[in-house]
Amino acid sequence: MFDSYVENTLQYHPDRCINCLRCTQVCPHGVFGEGKGHVELMRPAACMECGACASNCPARAIEVQSGVGCAWAMIGAALRGKDMDSGDCCCGGEDGSCCK
Amino acid sequence: MSSDKITSSACSCVPQPDKNQFITLTSKMQESEILATTSRSTLNDRLDHFFARVGVNRMGHIVKPGLYKLGNPTRDSQVFVSANYTLSFDALRCALAGTDCYILVLDTKGINVWCAAGKGTFGTDELVKRIMWSGLYNIVRHRTVIVPQLGAPGISAHEVQSRSGFKVEFGPVRATDLPEYLKTHKATPEMRRVHFALKDRLVLTPVELRHASLPTVVAAIALYLLAGSIAALAAITTVITGTVLFPALLPFIPTHDFSTKGLILGLLVAVPFATSFAADPAMPLLMKAIISLAFVLTIPAVTAYLALNFTGCTTFTSRTGVKKEIYRYVPVMALMAGSGTLLLIIFGAIRLMEMV
Structure with missing residues (x-):
């Protein structure tokens, strides 16, 4: 209840893992940890879908629909009649950019 | 051992680099000069950081992209990569005080690394591209x-290696951890984790407040x-609550969702x-209720x-969430705000009729 962040799009296929440990280095939330023979999912609910792990996995053992979790950008896209997922991160715009 | 694995696997699954692209790039572009920088933070730098934080000239906090040398680097000196946003670049060069090295600044259009x-x-x-152009x-x-x-x-380490020959080593999250990291080139789990402490949250509030300022003035009038x-004061208080108090109190407000946290905080205000208004003895009961x-x-x-709009500033909200x-x-918010506004208009209309 009142927690929309339990589920996310992170998918990990341990059978493809080559144990290079790149994901454990790039994840800013400690989602992956060292395991026996392959990396283990330690805190899957902490994933913020930044996509660092997936783009740095040479074995393609990790899949995630990465994107910026910014309501400002998504509501803006929806109001302009665009797909919410297409919404670029708003930073970099002249006015009303969200992040810096 | 692990790096061997990366290389071999990268060769098998990453598409072959588009070599032609680089031939045209490198032949068209002259090798750029090496710019010089220092680890000093001058008054001008600090003023620039201040203006960046309060959102003045937002896209103007730019460093020229290219290769910089810090101190007197040699052919064996390390190369650090940064963004061309002054806060990012300055954090790196100041953290590297006393290290002779190169800094390769990418063109991120004045936006921070993350x-x-x-x-x-x-x-x-x-x-x-920058590796190629800088020679x-x-x-x-x-x-x-x-x-x-x-x-x-944004950086796929194995792809960079297969396309440029350069191995990517991911340093710590914070530039301030670099001196410690460089002793062993191994990051502790703590160095790998991103935080969102009170200070991190508060530095974002001036920009948030600035964004909301114009609609706030209109609403207050x-x-x-x-x-x-008092109603005008309520408008101003509400915006300060949402843009300053909410970020400050973020971890302490009950529930996990930003919207429910905002509803709770807003109700308290x-x-x-x-x-x-309810305590005003001169006001009729119906008007008090409205x-x-x-x-x-x-x-x-x-x-x-x-509060919900603050999600983009945080370091942990997923897009799915x-x-x-x-x-x-x-x-729910729209319904509440809509019916509330309607009640305010009714209130104003009744008062106006009484005056007439």
Whole structure:
């Protein structure tokens, strides 16, 4: 209840893992940890879908629909009649950019 | 051992680099000069950081992209990668005081490393291009670049290696951890984790407040005309609650969702305003009820909306979660704000009729 962040799009296929440990280095939330023979999912609910792990996995053992979790950008896209997922991160715009 | 694995596997699954692209790039572009920088933070730098933080000239805090030398680097000196946003570049060069090295600044259009990585401007293509253009091959003997960890969403290490020959080493999240990291080139789990401490949250509030300032002034004037100065004060208080108090209190407000946190905080702020009207002995009961209800509906709704918009500033909200929040709570907020505004208009209309 009142927690929309339990589920996310992170998918990990341990059978493809080559144990290079790149994901454990790039994840800013400690989602992956060292395991026996392959990396283990330690805190899957902490994933913020930044996509660092997936783009740095040479074995393609990790899949995630990465994107910026910014309501400002998504509501803006929806109001302009665009797909919410297409919404670029708003930073970099002249006015009303969200992040810096 | 692990790096061998990366290389071999990268060769098998990554598409072959588009060599032609680099031939045209390198033949068209002259090797750029090496710029010089220092580890000093001058008064001008600090002024620039201040203006960046308060949101003045937002896209103007730019460093010229290219290769910089810090101190007196040799052919064996390390190469650090940064964004061309002054706050990012200055944090790196100041943390590297006393280290002779090179800094390769990517063109991220004046955006910080993490946001630019999310957009892809701090990305594999840009890094590979800058490595080529800077002529790094002839400047250093080794083949490693150190990239900030938060650049990882945009940088695919194995792809950079297969396309440029340079191995990507992900450094710590914070530049301030670099001196410690460089002793062993191994990051502790603590160095790998991103935080969002009170200070991190508070530095973002001036920009948030600035964004909301114009609508706030308009709302305050409208409310002053409809219901008087206390109502105008309520508008200003609501916006400060949503943009400053909410970020400051973020971890301490109950529930996990930003919208519900905002509703709770907004309700706490609404109660004093509602009671101040309810306690007015000169006001008829119906009018008391209308204005109190209007505050209890509008203030939490606006606070919750501002709170939800803070998700983009945080370091941990996933897009799936934010989308879920939008679908769950924005209709409720709209309904609350809409009916609250309607009540305020009714209140103002009744008062106007009484005056006439």
